[in-house]
Amino acid sequence: xxxxxxxxxxxxxxxxxxxxxxxxxxxxxxxxxxxxxxxxxxxxxxxxxxxxxxxxxxxxxxxxxxxxxxxxxxxxxxxxxxxxxxxxxxxxxxxxxxxxxxxxxxxxxxxxxxxxxxxxxxxxxxxxxxxxxxxxxxxxxxxxxxxxxxxxxxxxxxxxxxxxxxxxxxxxxxxxxxxxxxxxxxxxxxxxxxxxxxxxxxxxxxxxxxxxxxxxxxxxxxxxxxxxxxxxxxxxxxxxxxxxxxxxxxxxxxxxxxxxxxxxxxxxxxxxxxxxxxxxxxxxxxxxxxxxxxxxxxxxxxxxxxxxxxxxxxxxxxxxxxxxxxxxxxxxxxxxxxxxxxxxxxxxxxxx
Amino acid sequence: xxxxxxxxxxxxxxxxxxxxxxxxxxxxxxxxxxxxxxxxxxxxxxxxxxxxxxxxxxxxxxxxxxxxxxxxxxxxxxxxxxxxxxxxxxxxxxxxxxxxxxxxxxxxxxxxxxxxxxxxxxxxxxxxxxxxxxxxxxxxxxxxxxxxxxxxxxxxxxxxxxxxxxxxxxxxxxxxxxxxxxxxxxxxxxxxxxxxxxxxxxxxxxxxxxxxxxxxxxxxxxxxxxxxxxxxxxxxxxxxxxxxxxxxxxxxxxxxxxxxxxxxxxxxxxxxxxxxxxxxxxxxxxxxxxxxxxxxxxxxxxxxxxxxxxxxxxxxxxxxxxxxxxxxxxxxxxxxxxxxxxxxxxxxxxxx
DNA sequence: ATGAAAGCGCTAACAT
DNA sequence: ATGTTAGCGCTTTCAT
Numbered sequence: 001x002x003x004x005x006x007x008x009x010x011x012x013x014x015x016x017x018x019x020x021x022x023x024x025x026x027x028x029x030x031x032x033x034x035x036x037x038x039x040x041x042x043x044x045x046x047x048x049x050x051x052x053x054x055x056x057x058x059x060x061x062x063x064x065x066x067x068x069x070x071x072x073x074x075x076x077x078x079x080x081x082x083x084x085x086x087x088x089x090x091x092x093x094x095x096x097x098x099x100x101x102x103x104x105x106x107x108x109x110x111x112x113x114x115x116x117x118x119x120x121x122x123x124x125x126x127x128x129x130x131x132x133x134x135x136x137x138x139x140x141x142x143x144x145x146x147x148x149x150x151x152x153x154x155x156x157x158x159x160x161x162x163x164x165x166x167x168x169x170x171x172x173x174x175x176x177x178x179x180x181x182x183x184x185x186x187x188x189x190x191x192x193x194x195x196x197x198x199x200x201x202x203x204x205x206x207x208x209x210x211x212x213x214x215x216x217x218x219x220x221x222x223x224x225x226x227x228x229x230x231x232x233x234x235x236x237x238x239x240x241x242x243x244x245x246x247x248x249x250x251x252x253x254x255x256x257x258x259x260x261x262x263x264x265x266x267x268x269x270x271x272x273x274x275x276x277x278x279x280x281x282x283x284x285x286x287x288x289x290x291x292x293x294x295x296x297x298x299x300x301x302x303x304x305x306x307x308x309x310x311x312x313x314x315x316x317x318x319x320x321x322x323x324x325x326x327x328x329x330x331x332x333x334x335x336x337x338x339x340x341x342x343x344x345x346x347x348x349x350x351x352x
Numbered sequence: 353x354x355x356x357x358x359x360x361x362x363x364x365x366x367x368x369x370x371x372x373x374x375x376x377x378x379x380x381x382x383x384x385x386x387x388x389x390x391x392x393x394x395x396x397x398x399x400x401x402x403x404x405x406x407x408x409x410x411x412x413x414x415x416x417x418x419x420x421x422x423x424x425x426x427x428x429x430x431x432x433x434x435x436x437x438x439x440x441x442x443x444x445x446x447x448x449x450x451x452x453x454x455x456x457x458x459x460x461x462x463x464x465x466x467x468x469x470x471x472x473x474x475x476x477x478x479x480x481x482x483x484x485x486x487x488x489x490x491x492x493x494x495x496x497x498x499x500x501x502x503x504x505x506x507x508x509x510x511x512x513x514x515x516x517x518x519x520x521x522x523x524x525x526x527x528x529x530x531x532x533x534x535x536x537x538x539x540x541x542x543x544x545x546x547x548x549x550x551x552x553x554x555x556x557x558x559x560x561x562x563x564x565x566x567x568x569x570x571x572x573x574x575x576x577x578x579x580x581x582x583x584x585x586x587x588x589x590x591x592x593x594x595x596x597x598x599x600x601x602x603x604x605x606x607x608x609x610x611x612x613x614x615x616x617x618x619x620x621x622x623x624x625x626x627x628x629x630x631x632x633x634x635x636x637x638x639x640x641x642x643x644x645x646x647x648x649x650x651x652x653x654x655x656x657x658x659x660x661x662x663x664x665x666x667x668x669x670x671x672x673x674x675x676x677x678x679x680x681x682x683x684x685x686x687x688x689x690x691x692x693x694x695x696x697x698x699x700x701x702x703x704x
Numbered sequence: 705a706t707g708a709a710a711g712c713g714c715t716a717a718c719a720t
Numbered sequence: 721a722t723g724t725t726a727g728c729g730c731t732t733t734c735a736t
Contacts, residue, residue, distance in 0.1 A: 015509045019729055031705040035731065041705055060503035062482045066418035066429070067729040070712040077418070077485065079463075087464070088449035090442065097440035100466060104378075109463050110478055112439070115454060128461055132431065151412035155369045168452045271648055293645040296623055371713055384722040387715065395721055419713040422728040 004161070018059040027055035038063050066181040069133070080319065081124070081129030082112040083139035085163070091264065091289065092309045093337040095162065098312025099138060102320065108135070117206055117237075119143045141163055141207070157229040160315045164207040165332065173332040174311050178208050182215030183338030185260050185286040187222070188302070188339060193349045194226050194258035198249055200229060200242060200270060201234040202263045209234070212262040212288055231256055242269025243276075252276045257349040258284035264291065271297060286345040288337075295342055302345025304337045311335050318328035370411040379407035385434035390415050393640035421485070432671065433481030434464040435474070435491035437515070443616065443641065443660045447514065450664025453491060454672065458486070469558055469589075471495045482509070488671040492516055494558070514667045516559040517684065524670040525684040526663050530560050530640075533656040533689030534567030537612050537638040539574070540654070540691060545701045546636060547577055550601055552622060553586040554615045562584070564614040564631060564640055583608055594621025595628075602629045609701040610636035616643065623649060636699040640689075649692055654697025655690045663687050 020038070029048060036044050037052040044052075055061070056323065069077045080103050084092035092114070100110050111134060113125045119142040126149070129137055136158040146161075146167030153159055160172045176319040189197055199216045202209035213232070227347060231249060236242045246269065249256055259274075261267040267287030274280040281299060290342040314333050364426055372390070381400060388396050395403075407413070409608040421429045429475060432455050436444035444466070452462050455614040463486060471494040478501070481489055487507045488510040498513075499520030505511055512524045541549055551568045554561035565584070572582060590595045594613065598621065611626075612618040619639030626632040633651060642657040666685050 021729075024707095032707055032731085033705085036706085039731085045705065048705080060507070062504075064485060064729055065420055065483045066485060067712095068731065070419055070422070070714090070729080071710095071731040072712085073732075075712085086449065087452060088442075088445040090440075091444070093440040093442070093445040097438065097465075097466060098594060100439060104465075107480070109465065109484060111461050111463055112448075113456075113461065127414060128459070132429075132461060133416060133418060133419045145479060152414075155412070228724095268645065271645070275648060279547065291645060291651060293620065293623070293643060295625060297648045298643060300651045373713075383713095384723060385721085388722085391715085397721060400721080416713055419728090420715065422713080422730090423715040423726095424728085425716075427728085647719080 018201070020063075023052065023055045023059055023061050026059060027051040033285055036051045036204045043206075048340035066133070075133070076135050076323075076336070077133045078106075078108045079132065079133070079134050080108055080110050080316070081126075081134035081137040081139070082110050083115050083125050083129070083141075084112060085140055086114045087112055087115060090113070090292070091306065095310035095312035095315075098309045099316040102305045102313055106320065108320075115140055115142055115275070117142045117203065123148065125323075128150070135323055136160065138162055138319055141166060144205075144285040157320050160319045160322075162315045170330050172315075172322070173329050174312065174318070175332070175334055176208075176306045177217065177334050177336050178211035179215035181288060181306075181339075182212035182260070182262060183219040184214050184215075184339050185288065185304045185345075186219035188258065188341075189258040189284055189286060190219065190223055190225070190283060192258075192346060195229050195349070196256045197258045197260060198231050198246075198256040199230065199232040200236055200245065200259065200261040200263075200266045201232065201265065203237050204234045209262060216262070217259055218346070236263075236266050236269075239265045239269040239272075243273045244269075246270045246273035247276060250274070250283070252280055255279075256283070257270070258286075258347075260286050260288075262288045264289040267291065267301065267303070271301065279348065280344070282350055284345055284347040284349075290340065299344045299347065300342035302342045304339050305340050306337050307335050340344055368456045370413045372413070372415075375404065375411055375413050377402040378411060382522070384465070386570075407484040409628055416555065418485070427485070428487050428675075429485045430458075431486050432460055432462050432485065433478075433486035433491070434462050435467050435477050435481070435493075436464060437492055438466045439464055439470060440466070441616070442644070445656065446660035447664035447667075451668040454665055454668035458672065460672075467492055467494055469494045475500065478504070485669040488512070489673055490514055490667045490671055492520060495590065496557075500564070510607070510671050512667045512674075514663055515622075516560070522682050524674070524682050525583045525665075525666045526670070527684070527686055528560075528658045528663065529686050529688050530563035531567035531570065531622045532690075533658075534564035534612070534614060534642060535571040536567075536689070536691055537656045537697075538568050538571035540573055540693075540697055541610040541612065541636055541638060542571065542577070544610070544636060544698060547581050548606070548608045549577075549610045549612060549702070550598075551580050551582065552597065552611065552613040552615075552618045553584065554618065555589050557584045561614060567611060570616070575586040588615075588618050591617045591621040591624075594618040595625045596627035598622045599628060602626070602631055602635070608698075610638075612638050612640075614640045615627065617641065617642040619653065623653065632696070633699065634696055634702055636701075638697040643679075649696075651696045651699070652694035654694045655692050657692050658689050659687050684694045 020034045024034045025090050086092050096112050122142050138160045140163045145168045146166040162174045165173050233245050261270045287303045289301045294301040372386045376386045429600045438444050448464050474494050490512045492515045497520045498518040513528045517525050553565050585597050613622045642655045646653040
């Protein structure tokens with residue numbers, strides 16, 4: 001990083017932002033009249049309206065939403081809280097964008113924060129958002145139990161859980177069909193004739209990870225594959241560990257003929273390991289979660305795709321619906337995953 | 353999407369959130385004492401402190417940051433505004449995350465919104481953030497001139513521009529070395545012997561796009577390549593258009609021997625087109641912006657990588673520094689791009 | 705159609 | 721060490 005050019009002075013001329021009172025004074029009207037204009041309330045003559053608008057633009061007045069919400073009966077801040085895994089990852093980004101789109105149509109902004117699957121961070125983030133008086137909270141969790149939220153729910157803040165189901169709390173929930181998707185991936189490999197299949201799992205304390213693990217073993221059980229034929233490796237929480245784990249598997253005397261990787265970055269690590277050993281054409285691979293360019297890799301990667309846009313859209317609509325007074329029973333919305341056949345998942349077992 | 357299970361009642365028991373006054377009453381102290389405890393001010397005995405903390409936890413009190421900021425001398429809301437291209441795209445996501453990380457260390461949250469390179473949207477988004485009284489604003493722009501922000505800057509809100517340089521405003525700026533990076537990409541292709549090179553550009557009214565275009569032609573000028581040997585296609589603003597444009601190029605009687613694609617999704621479209629025509633091994637390609645799995649494609653994709661994390665980190669530190677009273681002159685920080693050689697950019701020209 | 709006064713939850717200034 | 725009062729910018733309530 002280099003400083004290339006500079007100019008002027010960075011000083012803050014701390015002149016204050018104009019207030020409604022100043023607008024009223026300039027327009028020669030009462031403050032309540034300005035409030036009426038700003039909030040598009042009825043009962044202002046055209047002449048008065050124009051005077052107010054002129055004063056607003058002359059002063060560069062920007063209404064203070066939070067100050068207004070203080071006295072407002074509904075106490076709305078027009079702000080939604082969102083806790084996702086990590087705003088930098090594609091899944092979270094798509095959820096974030098979907099929530100933003102639904103909220104923006106109503107003038108609602110989104111405060112999004114990253115959880116990093118850190119249980120200690122969860123409560124801090126919830127508190128950070130609540131202290132900013134978000135109208136509703138859409139959240140992914142990392143703790144084992146969310147009953148600490150019961151008082152907050154009682155205080156009237158709608159909570160919508162995404163990606164993971166809460167424990168100890170009744171609420172609206174939006175999740176992928178993790179176990180079903182994982183089972184479908186596994187059945188796909190079994191149908192191609194594979195038996196010696198490796199499972200690559202994320203941290204076992206993460207709910208989605210254990211669901212996918214369950215789906216994997218459910219599918220194996222259906223065809224009665226003995227438990228010791230498969231290899232399950234858990235607690236892989238980054239790409240490098242995934243790559244190392246898969247490389248070790250491929251170096252076994254009797255390497256697996258197929259791999260089911262249960263998460264995005266794990267799939268990337270697996271691809272790198274397979275290419276590193278030149279075994280990408282002789283080992284089947286199905287990944288959970290789609291990847292950009294997955295169709296351009298050789299062989300192209302067969303995946304179980306989630307639908308983060310649908311998850312975010314549904315979650316936002318649930319939250320906004322609750323704010324609109326929807327009192328229907330809480331429900332769990334399961335967004336289906338989809339098998340995308342591209343090649344890597346259709347590689348047959350090596351001849352024995 | 354299916355509704356699978358339901359339970360209980362979604363009703364909002366609109367019991368209100370406890371206030372400082374209620375905490376004070378329960379603890380048997382004055383409201384200012386509670387304020388001292390909450391804000392970790394000195395001058396509270398241990399016994400009193402404990403009483404307050406007990407009342408806080410008993411009531412589930414959450415401090416209202418915005419109500420507090422109203423009377424606070426510095427008027428800080430502990431909230432930063434961020435306008436990025438699109439929270440769902442990897443570049444913006446990385447910037448967002450970097451800003452979040454720097455801000456979170458000081459208890460500051462980030463309100464991020466998506467611009468979509470829509471000039472009309474820009475002012476609305478700025479206003480939406482200002483009406484929420486963000487302490488500072490980090491923004492990517494789409495309009496031709498940002499002098500409409502001068503009054504806001506005069507009101508004391510620090511503005512930091514990222515990715516694009518403002519026009520009509522003196523401010524802190526953080527950008528990639530777009531022209532230099534594009535020139536480096538082009539020189540790399542020229543060095544391999546290419547002359548018939550195609551340039552694939554984003555919307556010409558986007559500043560970064562025109563900078564990259566300039567860098568491309570600068571490099572061509574250095575070796576005196578006649579203008580009519582190259583093909584420049586602009587205003588490609590999505591992957592499908594990129595794919596169609598490249599396919600058309602490849603179908604020419606005399607197709608280009610090399611392609612410089614000046615943006616992420618355009619590169620993806622170019623890769624798809626090359627593979628679609630089976631010409632990925634006979635046509636060189638360098639893309640601006642790195643892609644996940646770019647190293648796994650055949651051939652692996654040579655790119656000019658940006659550093660969005662550095663951009664976000666620097667921008668956040670600049671904004672926070674201004675809030676801390678930094679009055680040094682405004683500066684433009686140029687974050688260098690980096691050529692990553694992977695194979696696609698080193699393909700030689702086809703024999704004539 | 706318009707405005708004055710009170711008060712939302714909090715902090716600043718000034719008590720004690 | 722602790723409390724009281726005023727007031728931040730706004731909406732509500734109630735006048736006119």
